[in-house]
Amino acid sequence: MSETIARLRPLRRLATRLEIRMLGLALVVFVTLSAASPFFLQTNNLLNLLDQSVVTGIVSAGMSFVILTGGIDLSVGSVLGVTAVLMGLAMPHLGILGGVLVAVAAGAGIGLFSGVLVARFDLASFVVTLGVMAIGRSLAYIFSGQNSISDLPPGFNDLVYTPILGIPSNVATLLALYVLAWLYLTFTKGGRTIYAIGSNREAARAAGLNVLAYSIMPYVVSGALAAVAGVLLSAQILSIDPLAGTALELDAIAAVVIGGASLAGGRGSIIGTLIGVLIMVMIRNGLNLLGVSPFWQGSAIGGIIIAAVLAERLVSARTGGH
Amino acid sequence: MADVAAAREAAPASAPLLQASGIEKTFGQTRALAGAAFDVVAGEVHGLLGANGAGKSTLSRVISGQIRRDRGALLWRGVNFDPSGPRAALAAGIGMVMQETSLAPDLSVLENIFLPDLARPGRLSRRSWRMRAEAILATLGQTDSLPLAAEVRRLSAAQRQLVEIAKALAVEAALIIFDEPTTSLSPGEVERLFDVMARLRASGRGLVFVSHRLEEVLAITDRVTVMREGRTVAQGLATTRLSQADIVRLMVGQELGHVHQARVAAGAAAPVLAVRGLRAPPLVRDVSFTLHRGEILGLGGLVGAGRSETLEALFGLRAKTAGDIHLHGRPFTARHPAQAIRAGLAFVPEDRRGQNIVPDFSVRENLLLGHLSAHRGFGLGYRAREARIKALLARLDLPEERLLDANMLVFSGGMQQKIIIARWLLLEPKVLLLDEPTKGVDIGTRAAIYEMLREAADAGTAILVVSSDFEELLGLCSRILVISDGATIAEMPSAVLDEAKLTLFAAPRSSMAATTRLLGELASETGGAAFWALRDGERLFCLARAGDTDPGADPGFGTGATPLFGETRIAAALGQPPGTFVAEPDGRRHTLLVPVHSHRGHDFGVIGVCIARPPLPDADAIARRVTDLVTHQM
Numbered sequence: 001m002s003e004t005i006a007r008l009r010p011l012r013r014l015a016t017r018l019e020i021r022m023l024g025l026a027l028v029v030f031v032t033l034s035a036a037s038p039f040f041l042q043t044n045n046l047l048n049l050l051d052q053s054v055v056t057g058i059v060s061a062g063m064s065f066v067i068l069t070g071g072i073d074l075s076v077g078s079v080l081g082v083t084a085v086l087m088g089l090a091m092p093h094l095g096i097l098g099g100v101l102v103a104v105a106a107g108a109g110i111g112l113f114s115g116v117l118v119a120r121f122d123l124a125s126f127v128v129t130l131g132v133m134a135i136g137r138s139l140a141y142i143f144s145g146q147n148s149i150s151d152l153p154p155g156f157n158d159l160v161y162t163p164i165l166g167i168p169s170n171v172a173t174l175l176a177l178y179v180l181a182w183l184y185l186t187f188t189k190g191g192r193t194i195y196a197i198g199s200n201r202e203a204a205r206a207a208g209l210n211v212l213a214y215s216i217m218p219y220v221v222s223g224a225l226a227a228v229a230g231v232l233l234s235a236q237i238l239s240i241d242p243l244a245g246t247a248l249e250l251d252a253i254a255a256v257v258i259g260g261a262s263l264a265g266g267r268g269s270i271i272g273t274l275i276g277v278l279i280m281v282m283i284r285n286g287l288n289l290l291g292v293s294p295f296w297q298g299s300a301i302g303g304i305i306i307a308a309v310l311a312e313r314l315v316s317a318r319t320g321g322h
Numbered sequence: 323m324a325d326v327a328a329a330r331e332a333a334p335a336s337a338p339l340l341q342a343s344g345i346e347k348t349f350g351q352t353r354a355l356a357g358a359a360f361d362v363v364a365g366e367v368h369g370l371l372g373a374n375g376a377g378k379s380t381l382s383r384v385i386s387g388q389i390r391r392d393r394g395a396l397l398w399r400g401v402n403f404d405p406s407g408p409r410a411a412l413a414a415g416i417g418m419v420m421q422e423t424s425l426a427p428d429l430s431v432l433e434n435i436f437l438p439d440l441a442r443p444g445r446l447s448r449r450s451w452r453m454r455a456e457a458i459l460a461t462l463g464q465t466d467s468l469p470l471a472a473e474v475r476r477l478s479a480a481q482r483q484l485v486e487i488a489k490a491l492a493v494e495a496a497l498i499i500f501d502e503p504t505t506s507l508s509p510g511e512v513e514r515l516f517d518v519m520a521r522l523r524a525s526g527r528g529l530v531f532v533s534h535r536l537e538e539v540l541a542i543t544d545r546v547t548v549m550r551e552g553r554t555v556a557q558g559l560a561t562t563r564l565s566q567a568d569i570v571r572l573m574v575g576q577e578l579g580h581v582h583q584a585r586v587a588a589g590a591a592a593p594v595l596a597v598r599g600l601r602a603p604p605l606v607r608d609v610s611f612t613l614h615r616g617e618i619l620g621l622g623g624l625v626g627a628g629r630s631e632t633l634e635a636l637f638g639l640r641a642k643t644a645g646d647i648h649l650h651g652r653p654f655t656a657r658h659p660a661q662a663i664r665a666g667l668a669f670v671p672e673d674r675r676g677q678n679i680v681p682d683f684s685v686r687e688n689l690l691l692g693h694l695s696a697h698r699g700f701g702l703g704y705r706a707r708e709a710r711i712k713a714l715l716a717r718l719d720l721p722e723e724r725l726l727d728a729n730m731l732v733f734s735g736g737m738q739q740k741i742i743i744a745r746w747l748l749l750e751p752k753v754l755l756l757d758e759p760t761k762g763v764d765i766g767t768r769a770a771i772y773e774m775l776r777e778a779a780d781a782g783t784a785i786l787v788v789s790s791d792f793e794e795l796l797g798l799c800s801r802i803l804v805i806s807d808g809a810t811i812a813e814m815p816s817a818v819l820d821e822a823k824l825t826l827f828a829a830p831r832s833s834m835a836a837t838t839r840l841l842g843e844l845a846s847e848t849g850g851a852a853f854w855a856l857r858d859g860e861r862l863f864c865l866a867r868a869g870d871t872d873p874g875a876d877p878g879f880g881t882g883a884t885p886l887f888g889e890t891r892i893a894a895a896l897g898q899p900p901g902t903f904v905a906e907p908d909g910r911r912h913t914l915l916v917p918v919h920s921h922r923g924h925d926f927g928v929i930g931v932c933i934a935r936p937p938l939p940d941a942d943a944i945a946r947r948v949t950d951l952v953t954h955q956m
Binding site for chain 2: 188189190198202205207208209266267
């Protein structure tokens, strides 16, 4: 078995890399949509694609951290909603930067709460974050008085559309966060500890890694990034709805899974997640361009998720788990 | 061994309930059973004995339908028997009372007893259940000890066992297998279990008693079958004609070829790790030892004696509640593994797949996992270890280029184990703890692992090895520490030991607590020393010793010692028949030996009292107290 792997030709070796396979899938979707719709390849539409990826993309990055440890965070959508509402309430008093800081700190705090309950008290992440999801949404309604907040400072909008090196700043933020997350997960002690915990918690513990701290930390990251996504979303539409981010957790989990991560933890990559996000956004966008009823989009996305997981299972069964 | 031959002739007259012969079973590459034979007749308690991994549990699981045999004949009441599962075996009348009970903890006692009934069509009648359950408990003489409506999770270990027995009786089992039933019971509970077993025997059922505990085997069984390495080496010997030593010899075997080259004792090397009175409930009660630089110390004992848990407590994976640990002379307690690693400890747990391997990491990252934990930076610091990894891999004959980026799981168990041990050698630990380092490893790789450990020891690492393979311990280690029931009972050079002696020491003794108490009383009342020892030929095995106020009364050996008679300070007394005080030729010590016999007449060694100066106490009074002890405890 080991000999076979060593003798694989470079191309096949490349094909065994998870991200490469997912990139292939993304290209297939891209080419298909380009052929199907004349509007798809236009510059405007491509920029639009990236713009639409920002919110789901940032939330999915946080979700990747949690799923890599073998957990799940169902609360991201509600956290986005409640932190955005808090920001909207704080901004008239604290200014734009103050409001953003309030949102991110609140998101990290909620993540810490979930993380401690999951890691320290050994509760199921599914249940804890399900509870936090309900609490978060309910608080979003209460804090906002069931109304949208739209008296936001006009300069807030600049946060999204000021170009950085020719790229709109929200897209630049997305890309910068992915580069940081990739560097962290690949080249730091904490990042490798997160993978080790997801792959074999007992072995990580017996090897002396700080399992408790790095089981909590992904929830903090996930909460903080959900808040960042909320900031960018609110800045884009200059209005904060207590319903913002509803069902976002499903898109984020789908992106991570399409990106090749295992829900059992330990396997997956942040690059894969980004590709997963792009695949989902492209399909939504393409179906819109083709005039397919929005009601069919759920079926399309769902079909893609199941097909991606099935393909991954079949391929990894052939290449011995990698 | 003349007794063994005589015992063999005492074959039972009645027709056997169950007959097994030539049973074979292979798991992966391990031959768990390689020709096991066994038979049980109605109305007997049959002991099934063997060392760790001898195959007794596998054989009981074959009989009770939990696993299917590969080959061999199994006859139940004279008819070929091939149960498809535990339910089929139960339906035929074979029940099993397991170590880890198979009860549903959220259901009531009554529901558990009649659990098999739930699979039957038709209405359930709780009233008839209740009446039948009460009848069953009455036949067991346990009418009041089991509340039928209670949830099973609220019951004690002994009560749960009773539920299992009742469950077997509810389906009218004619054969009941008890797998290590006394492990978690107190002495009083053991007595009650034996009473229940005696009633079941009297009712004409066949009982199988699987146990490590020789005293209990001698106390309750009518015949014994001994297994070794998956084979039956003695079938159906009458218990009354056997001694503990006979059984141990059968369990261990006579061929004691030493394939290993034992290490010379460490001698004057500096102590690295000194442990006194370590306690980490529930399994570790009182463990003490000293580990020296460059030494390989073996930790022997039976499964469940608290060996792995001792290592875990040292490494910070398990909380200790008492005891002193000194590392390089300084007090040391690890609250978590990272702390232990920084202090220079390393630990290879027993379960390779569950506790060692990170399956999604490459071999390189698996090798560096210990480093990752010891590393104090934000980054990885992998590069600093590269040269050492190269050197280590070259020494281990592991091809570097093929290895490092490959997945761990494609390699054999032996190769994986070498990589896991290398993970820790990379850190150059002061103390290396290993739990069953060659479990499931082929012979060739075993030798390579021994070589790795010896080289590490030569470089100064102090190594503590837990192994159930006594031959391996004797071959690899310079000294052996024996743990029984969570307490160290002997620490001695492996040169004076063989597998039989090690097995004798390691056997848990239900009577140990009461005997130790009696020895303490005798020593303090007489102002001398008291001991409990077994005699085998010209050698003494001291199981316990008390009293050291008077150096003149010192018999010349302590707990765990195995001197020849001539090497003790009471050689004359040991050579005389017991019963009276015997003076040594120099007149300095007077020794009384009182033989200990169980109520069925088995030899449990001698209790001795040593006194330096007259007046001598009343020998008969002491003998009576020893007899009292036997009636109450053995």
